[in-house]
Amino acid sequence: MTALPARFLGSLLRVGIAMLLLFRRPRPVHPHGVVIAGEMVRIGGRAASGIDWIDGPGTEEVPVIARVSRSIGLPPSLPDVQGLALRWVHEGRPVDLQLASTGVGVPGRHLLVPRMSPSRGTLSSILPFRARQGPVLLCARTVSARRLPGDPSALRSAVREEPWLLRLYFASPVGKWQAFADIRLGEPQAEDDPTLRFDMDRHPLPGAAPYAWVRALRQPSYRLAQRRIEPDTARTV
Numbered sequence: 001m002t003a004l005p006a007r008f009l010g011s012l013l014r015v016g017i018a019m020l021l022l023f024r025r026p027r028p029v030h031p032h033g034v035v036i037a038g039e040m041v042r043i044g045g046r047a048a049s050g051i052d053w054i055d056g057p058g059t060e061e062v063p064v065i066a067r068v069s070r071s072i073g074l075p076p077s078l079p080d081v082q083g084l085a086l087r088w089v090h091e092g093r094p095v096d097l098q099l100a101s102t103g104v105g106v107p108g109r110h111l112l113v114p115r116m117s118p119s120r121g122t123l124s125s126i127l128p129f130r131a132r133q134g135p136v137l138l139c140a141r142t143v144s145a146r147r148l149p150g151d152p153s154a155l156r157s158a159v160r161e162e163p164w165l166l167r168l169y170f171a172s173p174v175g176k177w178q179a180f181a182d183i184r185l186g187e188p189q190a191e192d193d194p195t196l197r198f199d200m201d202r203h204p205l206p207g208a209a210p211y212a213w214v215r216a217l218r219q220p221s222y223r224l225a226q227r228r229i230e231p232d233t234a235r236t237v
């Protein structure tokens with residue numbers, strides 16, 4: 001996609017967010033979520049991604065905080081696009097990764113897919129990052145076949161009793177997924193956090209810059225949805 005159609009589509013998305021803000025504040029999308037603390041560790045034996053943080057050394061546990069949410073905010077009895085946002089700190093700076101429920105193959109990894117449970121199926125970045133070797137997608141998948149509940153209260157209880165184990169992968173837009181990190185989420189907060197906002201363009205994975213057309217597509221709606229929260233108040237790990 002070139003910059004001009006991306007800016008046009010980005011403007012349309014901004015209009016949609018503006019309409020949602022008329023009756024849904026402060027979060028027009030992903031209005032309710034569950035915040036869960038945990039740990040992440042990179043794993044060996046992976047191919048090179050072209051992204052510095054993924055390809056660099058390091059097997060130590062990294063504290064991570066996650067927010068699990070439903071995009072539209074439909075009742076848990078109905079399928080919704082599941083969202084998983086992650087934040088950790090690298091060299092004193094926050095790093096954000098935002099994923100949504102998609103398919104796993106091609107073109108499914110680029111398409112939103114409503115699901116009943118956040119732990120079923122693939123959670124993908126949908127749009128590519130710019131790496132040294134070309135465009136790269138990221139995704140997360142639950143390690144086991146566990147089905148977590150969609151209801152926030154039930155989800156908190158479930159991960160408190162048994163941590164949610166996920167694995168992170170990278171791939172080219174049409175390539176095979178390669179594992180690069182494991183995540184353990186098991187310390188849920190009692191309530192959602194309205195000040196916790198994620199933005200992977202402002203807090204990118206080191207070595208994974210966003211394409212200009214990707215920023216043009218999503219930043220107008222991001223800025224509008226988050227303008228009531230000052231950048232300095234966004235929580236870090």
